Amino acid sequence: MKVISFLFTIGFILLGAGALISGIKKYKQCKGKTFGKITGIHESEDRDKDGYLTRYYSPEFEYKVDGHTYHGIGDTSYEHYKKIKIDGNIKVFYNPENPEEHYTKGGGISVAFFGAFLLILGLCGAFAFIDSLIS
Secondary structure, three states: OHHHHHHHHHHHHHHHHHHHHHHHHHHHHOOEEEEEEEEEEEEEEEEOOOOOEEEEEEEEEEEEEOOEEEEEEOOOOEOOHHHOOOOOEEEEEEEOOEEEEEEOOOOOHHHHHHHHHHHHHHHHHHHHHHHHHHO
C-alpha cells in the first residue's frame, strides 16, 4: 500500500509541476489580446469509473492577427452546448511572436493555479510518506 501511495504522490508532484510551469510559460508569452468569433462547438466526452458518460462542449473560434486567421478551441468546457453562442465574441490571449499559440478563459494562469494545487497536494503526500517511514 505504501508503494501505491508513493507512486500517487510522485504523480501529483510531476503533474502539478508540469501544469504550473506550462501555465506560467503560456501566461507570460501570450501578452497579445484580441477578440475572436465563435464559429462552432467542439464536443468531447468522458466516462467516470461507473461508466456514466458526460459530454462537454467548448467553443471553436477563429481570430485574426496581422491579417492572418487562426483557429482554436476554448479552454473552458460546458456540459450544455446552449451556453455557447455561435457568432459571439471570445477574448483570446496570443503570443505576439507565434500567434498560433493562444489561450482563452480557463487557460493560462488558471492552469498554473491548478498545477500549484496539485503540487501542494503531492508535497503534502510526500511529507506524510516520509513521516511514516521515520516513525
